[in-house]
Amino acid sequence: MAIKIIDKDFFNRLKKNKGSMAGLFIITFFLFLAIFAPFLSPYNFDQINEGALRLAPFSSHGELSFLLGTDDLGRDLFTRLIFGARISLFIGFAVVILSVTVGGLLGLIAGYYEGYIERTIMRFVDILMAFPSILLAIVVVSVMGPGLLNAIVAVSVVSLPSFIRLVRASVLIEKSKEYVQASRSFGASDFRIMFIEILPNCIAPMIVQATLGFSDGILNAAALGFLGLGAQPPTPEWGIMLADSRAYIEGSPWLVTLPGLCILICVLGFNLLGDGLRDTLDPKLRK
């Protein structure tokens, strides 16, 4: 019997955790901006307003007004930031999906089958972990060429090891439990034991890791964008916006400040939620 981890009590406990509620609020806010981006701004993210270059926040040019000012090409900064939320959340989501499926599957196999399969997978993990994350991502991108999708693949490769190790560790614990032996004695197939019996019981740590994977994904992809190896202009990606405005740091500091602030707050939101989820899901901390 699989133990139900996400029950009614779970949400009550999560509600009491102030940090995770703050994180959830931040994520919902960015999600709202991302989904309704085209309705929240009269401008398009690559719309160039001639003569309205690097205007300060709350300023206007003729009949046009700009909430957070404009960039060096006269594009509305607020519009670019909310479209940037779309891109960053999409990156985070894609990275998590990729690394959860691939990492989870490899971890499940490594934990379930002992012997050379496990050794091969774990050796692969050791090797991946020997390369500093951003360096590995940079090399993967330079092999595949810069671009948003390639950056997503690179960042996912980098986050694979933590998922593989985590799932393997929980499978190793679950495998020796009685319910697994019972279903084996009923003649259940390996496939059934792995995916229907064991996997649901490894979900709790995976949820926590996936939430933290969101923040890592967003942060690493933004770093690649900043180095010119991620999404390419005119994509309104926060990392690129930061790199593009570096030259104007003295004259127009808001161009540098705001995109980075968006990255920081968004990443912080996922980290707050992940921390809270870990505390809530950890059976040791339950009363």
Added chain:
Amino acid sequence: MLTHFLKKMLSLIPTLVGISIISFFLIRLIPGDPVLLLVGERGADPEVYMQMKKNLGLDLPIYQQYFHYIGNVFQGDLGTSIVSKRAVTEEFFGRFPATLELGVCAMVFAILIGIPLGVIAAVKRNSPLDYILMGTSLTGYSMPIFWWGLILILIFSVQLGITPVSGRIDVIYDIPHLTGFYLIDTLSPTVINEEGLMPFFSALKHLILPSIAMGTIPLAITARMTRSSMLEVLGEDFIRTAKAKGLSSTQIVIHHALRNALIPIVTVIGLMFGSIITGAILTETIFSWPGIGKWLVASITSRDYPVIQGGLLFIASMIVFINALVDTLYLLINPKLRQ
């Protein structure tokens, strides 16, 4: 202990072989022809091209190239940079002190501030101060350091004008290359006789902002780790005994709790070497710091294959060795784990 260490070293061999295979073949996958880069893309004489290819050993089957490469690595030859025409090892060790100096300063910053913050948060558990400290450290942990570096420049260099924007030292000073660590080299007798302490302070000033930028995430990790490790220790019986003996709370926290809590903290700090290199790549790019990180990014942009390959091999092997060393040290300082 020694046998454990030797066993550990032996178990690293497959990982090291894997690292060498990855750094060798990954580079081969990068689009573009390194020979063309050498002879120049336009007007390359086919004969010169073939000769160059042969000189580089690129006409051999790929597995032979790999064994050839590994053979050279064991002789300390990692190839020659295409851009600078200097040996990769020479370039690496020429720049490594800059990264190491920055990394050490960043870690000192992280440890000197992170451990006290974690201790305070643990002692004042669940108080407003604890929430503020842990909220701040989670913010630090979430920090995009490439942005943080720019904000530090904006505040301290552009607005306040108290710190330099980039580089390791003011260009007017000519520092002899003794150790490669400017904080040490500027204190050499010749420099002090000629210029006094000014070069030293110039080097120190240049280190402040990059160290803060690079040390922020390690600081946050150290503070969080210290807090949770302290909380665990503070709940144990020997702390209650110490209280019963009538020791002052400062004595208990520092002599009894922190000493025991330090073991996991030291491990976490030791394992941070990888994130130091990651931090170096971004920090050095922002502050034009002439170290390994900036060099690697530049070589990837200019497709300097031998440099990327050698750099990857160097850094990954170093991380593997350091992690193994930390593992062994962990056994050494924690008698409970020894069998």
